[in-house]
Amino acid sequence: MAEKAGVSVATVSRALNGSGYVSKEARERVLAAARALDYHMNVNARSLTSGKTYTIALVLPDVTNPFFPAVARGVEDYASDNGYCVMLCNTDGNSRKESDYLAMLRSRKVDGVIFAVSVPSKSRINTLLDDGIAVVLVDRDLGDSYDIVKTDNIAGAMLATNHLVGLGHTRIAFISGPAQLATSQERFSGYRDALMSKGIPFDERLVIEGDFRMESGHEAMCQLMNGFDCRDRNGFTAVFAANDLMAVGAVTALEESGLRVPTDVAVMGYDDINIASVMRPRLSTIAQPKYEMGWIAAETIIKRMSEPKGSRMEEILQPMLVVRDSTVERRGALA
Amino acid sequence: MAEKAGVSVATVSRALNGSGYVSKEARERVLAAARALDYHMNVNARSLTSGKTYTIALVLPDVTNPFFPAVARGVEDYASDNGYCVMLCNTDGNSRKESDYLAMLRSRKVDGVIFAVSVPSKSRINTLLDDGIAVVLVDRDLGDSYDIVKTDNIAGAMLATNHLVGLGHTRIAFISGPAQLATSQERFSGYRDALMSKGIPFDERLVIEGDFRMESGHEAMCQLMNGFDCRDRNGFTAVFAANDLMAVGAVTALEESGLRVPTDVAVMGYDDINIASVMRPRLSTIAQPKYEMGWIAAETIIKRMSEPKGSRMEEILQPMLVVRDSTVERRGALA
DNA sequence: TACATATATGTAAGCGCATACATATCGCCA
DNA sequence: TGGCGATATGTATGCGCTTACATATATGTA
Secondary structure, X not given: OHHHHOOOHHHHHHHHHOOXXXXXXXXXXXXXXXXXXXXXXXXXXXXXXXXXXXXXXEEEOOOOOOHHHHHHHHHHHHXXXXXXXXEEEEOOOOHHHHHHHHHHHHHOOOOEEEEOOOOOOHHHHHHHHHOOOEEEEEOOOOOOOOEEEEEOHHHHHHHHHHHHHHOOOOOEEEEEOOOXXXXXXXXXXXXXXXXXXXXXOOOHHHEEEOOOOHHHHHHHHHHHHHHOOOOOOOOOOEEEEOOHHHHHHHHHHHHHOOOOOOOOOEEEOOEOOHHHHHEOOOOEEXXXXXXXXXXXHHXXXXXXXXXXXXXXXXXXXXXXXXXXXXXXXOOOOOO | XXXXXXXXXXXXXXXXXXXXXXXXXXXXXXXXXHHHHOOOOOHHHHHHHHOOXXXXXXXXXXXXXXXXXXXXXXXXHHHHHOOOEEEEEEOOOOHHHHHHHHHHHHHOOOOEEEEOOOOOOHHHHHHHHHOOOEEEEEOOOEOEOOEEEEEOHHHHHHHHHHHHHHOOOOOEEEEEOOOOOHHHHHHHHHHHHHHHHOXXXXXXXXXXXXXXXXXXXXXXXXXXXXXXXXXXXXXXXXXXXXXXXXXXXXXXHHHHOOOOOOOOOEEEOOEOOHHHHHEOOOOEEEEOOHHHHHHHHHHHHHHHHHOOOOOOOEEXXXXXXXXXXXXXXXXXXXX
């Protein structure tokens, strides 16, 4: 390549990177040679000296969870527009897998990792940071120590709860996410606080912990039905699930018991995944700007890489109430 | 690191890789030093000499299409179990994005790319191969030149069509995928051949091309309803969509027109994405082993890397008929 | 004309690793 | 005891690139 153009490797490098002085003529010869040889820079070799790999990792529990593909897409779009590649890492919420991956990413010198934490471990993250790897959290918060992009879960849960209350419900069950996640805790707070503020007593027997997966929603619902008779005003007349997947499970359980949604019990989800608008009854839910979250996370991490010492960045997006058929009965609806 | 252990870098390298001769004592000192310093090999630097990056790319149209996350998961699981990382690349079926990405991957020296092609271009793939990058196609075939993992689309489409025919339908519309994709062509063949073999005349006015997305299914259905009165026996009484997403769109269009599924027109999908079992009516469809496809694709590509010159590998998985409510009316069903 | 600057290019070192090659020690057999 | 093979380790080179530094020419200024 250098010979082909009749110049030194240094000049080639300068020509290709537009750094330093290169005569017009030399540049053209280099470019011509590059084209002729179909030459492509070896990015890995470059990273050896530059320290930058132009790679970021997206570490999340499971792409198969419909919440994440949109986030991933957002990350990827912003990243690729800026010359970055993104590695996809599924942890299954498994501590071991998570730390294995982080080690892998460290030894690959990724520039940054966008992290939907499933086991809250600050030391894990600090290790990355100490290594000079930028980190931004998405969705799953971890206190106020790290850059984060999330939605306002408390507001979202209040939106949901208030909607239910507005419909006349006072006995509202809550199917929570994994208790150790801030995301779950926040949604729970929103639920409880909304109740309180309306003067509705909070009954902890109405709260069951799930794990964000469909089956756990089904299970939780069964447990709930076991403990209470929902045809009884002292039972419950509505359920708010901390994510749509669990809401789907809950609806299924309800139907299996011959209960009608929303007539017998109203169901509210969270996330607004694609399923929500297609299932029957269509699921009322709290929409999160998933794609934007990913996009902004990528933007944030790239910004962070350019100033590692800058002050903490926090992007809190607003969730939105989407009312469909699982909470209010439509009269004269087509379907 | 080398000094810390009191040996040369060569010995460190040998100790860490288990190559060449290293005394037990030296190895232990190296390992101890590594632990003490929290040393991690720089994989990129290594790839400079070894030529291997232990990275594979997964290039597909859009992770947001529910068919792909499962495939991606399969790829990732096998890959990470074998020390590989996977880069995620969305092309949107856009020729430009696709080739941009391939260039990017070349300059990053990925070891292989698992490719769900959207624009069929052999030269594109040959360029990769010439570069020493392994390629295996998933789902989208391209003649018999390359390694591929797919399902038997002809068989699948026949399964679907025969099911409909068995139900008494003779006027079966078909919403096809993009015509340039082998996947679409094969499903179309299966549809037409099944019809033929039952002595049912094939009416090309009943075939409309979509693009695998939900909206296009909706549109196609509208077009179909415009051309035919489906309450007329000479219109159509069933629709087979080449994928579930389009089937969902079709069902929506049907409902909007006040038509009932499956009573007025039966609908059959393809893929068995998560939505299929949750929507109402639940969608009858052809299930593809998505996760396995990804898993096997990763297995295949890693095998290929170890013997670049080996004979072509072709894995054709079998699709499965899943009968739900969109084709047959359930009596006494709970919901 | 003499010298400071801007422009242009090459040389060489180094990034973190693997490895060919040279060297050194040891055990063992003829 | 001389010599060979197995074992162990260091030195040096190169992977493909960037960049500090040296060098060289052109341009401008006093």
